[in-house]
Amino acid sequence: MANAQPVRTSAQSELTAGYYFMLGRHLETTGDIEGAIAAHKRAIELAPDSAEVRAELAGLYARQDRAREAVRTAEDALRIDPSNREGNRILGSVYAAFAEQSRAIVAGDDPATYASRAIAALEKARRDGVFDIGLDLMLGRLYLHSGNTAAAIPALKRVVEDQPGYPEAAMQLSAALEQAGQLDQAVRTLEGFLQANPGFSRGRVRLAELYEKQHRYAEAAGAYAQAQAADPRADTTTGRAAALINAGKPDEARVLLQAALARTPSGDPALLYLLGQAQRQLRDLPGAAATAQKLASAFPGDPRSLYLQAQVLQDKGAKVEALAAFKKLMAAAPDETSFVYEYANLLDETGHPAEAERALRDLIVRDPEDADALNSLGYMLAVRGERLDEAVELLKRALKVDPANPSYLDSLGWAYYRQGRLDLAEAPLAKAAAELPQSSAVQAHLGDLRFKQQRYADAAAAWERAVSGDGRSFDRAAVEKKLHDVRARIRK
Template structure:
């Protein structure tokens, strides 16, 4: 087949508008008729010359469908073209290519083989056959195809790289190296090839050969600090400290102030115990704007990992201070300095640098968490809400942030906002433990919104998964007692709480108050007395006074109410004042 002629046919078809999206929109039935019409346009018993013409025409029609990625219809036409002209390698190649694109590698293989048998001078036939064998993970065959290509087709030398890669898949390191060496001999020294050869040599434990490869780059490009530093790093990693120092010394003759080389030499000095020289050189390197902040951070992280060595941590902080001064707007420098301050316990200062980091780049979930945890520790719930909302702009699918936000709003008594955040986060939570936290907090929120059924349901959901959840046992039981509803269930919750933490004044107060509301004043007094004696909480002491009054110990009750007044923290100061002034239980 005349390839140029086919290209002209396709070009004319495209120019005349035959290849357009309208074809793709025709009905399947109509398309099938058109295909059959094309195939049947010429009689079967025709002269060879007319058969070739028909094959070329059908081939062009098939290519139209390939362009539209309508591979099934393309194959019908291309295989008919191949039947009419079975000696045409281009048609076989195209059929193989379509099957390959459809990931039908078994069907593609024989067509690709036949195309190459007919014409072994076409580089693309080799490449397709190699790709098919790769897809079938037949790397021995891949090697054969590339070797044939390199032997037969002039100008194919670039495929020595692919041949080497195929050898690597077979773990044939010797031949892979040989292929890379041939490529290097043709195209010259190439860093990517050198690094690949080094990886191979290291994989077979031939350190000397790996170092020899790296030295080639150092010798060829003596002013390239990256090659010298990389060579020194390999020597350093294999405890060849003096040799590494020699490589860097030669570099310093040309580039005396190269910061990467200074940093590498400082590491060598540290290993050799030359601490003072190492520290000085490290500081010099860190003061350079030419040393990337990422390289500095790699060093600083190593200092942070040595938390048991305060001296080294102090040195790390000093270097971090330098980094912040040299790179004041960098999110990375501010973040790492914040870490050193956090380690020192300077949490508010650390938060300031974390916020600078986030201002430069808010896409760090870890730093947002650190900021919010510090907010929480200092009970700055306004900040918890503000910072969690800012974090959600970057991480809208992080359930934990909604928990922070919802809980912060709850503490601030913004119950509607709290409910909205908690419900949203609960939908995103996949961790069962996290869902328990959401439901526990929602139980509190719904109670304060006076949506008691929803509150009870949320608490019960928690207890189904975690029957010993002390927060829920305490709050749920207390809320039921305040509402004076389902006191039997409240008492069960209180009893369970006492089994888990019998000496907690807070939980004793809850259980004692449940007994008080249930009318069991005698036992309420016993429990509340323990709580009041162990606590300075005004509400607990007031509850004890109420229970004493119910068993006619009115003078003692008055003493407890006055004590509660002094302690402060009563749930209702006005009501407590009435009790004291009227010497009577006002409920």
């Protein structure tokens, strides 16, 4: 008769499972991955009701990029104990990684569902009242990518406060704040981070982009310059030059662009296009025309050469020729909507108002939130003095999309002015003029408002700025006559 085997107690079984659990961890640290997997599987055999040992094996699979096995094993652990934190952490982490890559873990899966699955699992992995930087950062990113900025912002703030030198957290928090419409806070977040970490070039570029959204173009140009100084490999010339042009500093932009082109013997279409824009702003129309021709010769398929040529013709007052050039441009780039705004304006100026309006309304039908189209049509109606109530509504819609845009503010103020609602015109026109001091058109509008308000000295000052400004989109002779008349009135 064989010797009877002693009956194992539950405690003895768990102890043995614990041994293999620890052995698996040890073997993983030595690089024996298959041995570690075998040890964890043995632990599972000995403790089949333990969620913890399954979660440990799931973590090992995840660290080895064996996503399918990690998910399957984590789900096994959670079937035993749905609240197991490690199982939820592993499952959520794997889903989060594949959600960012838009890759399926298993054939037939929809990666679009992974973010919500990851969030559900990671929220269960949290401990109440306990800060976990890894979890909060992962959840913050998932909330952000899911559009839940209300949840993303506090999670990411905790990470930034705990790790103020961690660039990814600052970038994510800034993005969440921007998405939530808190642009000023987004800027301050990056400014604060960069003050302590001045060498973070990517953060400087992102800050420059945010400054541009605030129409703080001079500061944007400075941020682009600092980004390149921090990392000379990061060529920010085009961004910096565009910001300088928008800031009313075309002379600085021209110097920067000419130096960059001298280093690029084969030429660069973006640099040439921006050089032409700087030359236009400097009223160097022969130079701009030559640059447009050079762009067309070197890069014949680039529609920006046609656009620049059309703009130069318009600047010269050759509106019929400019209209023909724009029509050629529309045929060459029918899907490029950004050219339509000036084309429509030129159509209106050359006696084709119905065609101009139709071109802009077509854009709005395609995209009801096309702020530039809404602004262009609203301003066109305001200039004509037609359907002014509709003009105001169109311009309010444009400002809902981009509330701080000074050009849109000017358009709305001018529509109110044309309605005779001077009290409502005051705030948008004053703000637009303060933000666009070099815009002849905007300063002329403010001058007209000040004259109607009988603030004659202020009207004269605004018209003087208009005359010395960029010279675009305003009637110089008419403004000079107004300026002469108001000066005579002031002297009386």
